[in-house]
Amino acid sequence: GLGKVIFWMLYTPGDEWIKKYEEEALRKKKEDEQIRKNKELENFRKQESERIKLDEEKKKKEVDDAKYVKGVVKFSNISVRNLPKMDIGGKADPFVLFRMGDSEKQTSIVKSVLNYDYIDEEYEVIYDPSKMKGQGIVDVEVYDYDTIGGNDIIGINSVDILPSMNKEIKVELFLQPKKSKKDFESSKSIILQEEPDQGLGKVIFSMLYTPDLEFIQKNKEIQLRNQRRAEELRQQEQENQMKNSDNQYVKGNVNFSNIQVQNLPMMDFNGKSDPFVLLRLGNEEKKTSTALGTLNYQYKNESFDFTYDPAVTQERKVEIEVYDYDNEIGNDFIGTANMDV
Known part of the structure; x- marks a missing residue:
């Protein structure tokens, strides 16, 4: 009536x-080392x-900046529409001012209008990227x-000159309050500004940007240099990818076990x-070994080891081929597959 005690017991000799x-300690060390290597490789890839x-x-940015070269920007077909009432x-009495850095031109002054076409008025403004810090913006x-x-300011806006290089384009800008003026980065590459109508009217004009011939030649040289640099970067990236890929393959042993085939096709008359x-x-x-008369088979107790050295073996994949044994007319090929080591 004193009950019982139950337990499992294992006696392991000291040496064993x-x-x-x-x-177990060696296995854990190898696992930790592999985890460390994987983290290092992942960090390297992120940094790269x-x-x-x-x-x-x-x-x-260098390519874009190289497109802005010294030249002349011509403004023509200038008009204003739907201006607000400014006088009693x-x-x-509107006039339009075009400004690029320290260089500026303005139209004539028109009396008592809200809509006007500045007929036969054309203005050329010198564009010098060295004075504009590489920016290609004209303030209107x-x-x-x-x-x-x-003078009372009615409204302002800005536009990138690059789209008008060697081709005249039409520009329509809704005038914005001075405090809402967009900086260069936000207005870059926009031909027709899409700011909302603030009720200040709009300014319309044609714009043509003609680069200086001397700067065109320099620009071509810069672009060619940038293209060569881009090609070098692409080649370097390809080399890094190959190097990163090769770093994953190290000398070791490749073991195959628990090999089996399933659902093979019928290759014999039986x-x-x-x-x-x-x-x-x-x-x-x-x-x-060869299994006789079967479409599904497990090769029990069959294990194979390959010594793998990437410095000696260029192949990174194991080829697996399955054959149907035939001692009379030669083995028949069933199928193949490959697996990255």
């Missing part, structure tokens, strides 16, 4: 226990990806002329096959 402990991205962005008489400002208290599996890595190959 120590061996198992050492093997970020470096390539920065190089591409820098190259793109319900009209305005519309004023109401006032002889007493100073509706069966006599399959064996051939394993090939580089110039080394090994094969299983």
